[in-house]
Amino acid sequence: MKVKAKIQKWGNGLALRVAGLMRDIPHFEEGTKVEVEIYEDGFVVKKYKPVQGTVLPFSEEQLLADLTPELAHSDLLAQPLMNEWEHKE
Numbered sequence: 001m002k003v004k005a006k007i008q009k010w011g012n013g014l015a016l017r018v019a020g021l022m023r024d025i026p027h028f029e030e031g032t033k034v035e036v037e038i039y040e041d042g043f044v045v046k047k048y049k050p051v052q053g054t055v056l057p058f059s060e061e062q063l064l065a066d067l068t069p070e071l072a073h074s075d076l077l078a079q080p081l082m083n084e085w086e087h088k089e
Contacts, residue, residue, distance in 0.1 A: 001021070001025075003020070003021055003022055005022070018045075026046075026047060028047075032047060033047070033048035034046060034047055034048055035047075035048045
């Protein structure tokens with residue numbers, strides 16, 4: 001099925017109004033999360049479906065448990081120069 005629509009100015013950007021069949025058939029409502037696939041000649045909008053059952057092998061707590069400044073190589077962090085600091089007067 002194809003639906004004709006018009007891209008319109010919305011603030012400093014552009015907007016495509018999701019109304020009628022574009023809203024009703026996929027059951028879009030306010031707050032629906034979507035994925036947008038972008039192509040050279042347009043884009044495709046689909047409901048976002050998170051990957052279920054993805055279990056990471058380690059928790060954040062486990063990864064950071066034995067971390068020290070030496071193990072994190074904090075000595076290799078760049079030191080900003082005085083002229084790189086933001087000055088507000």
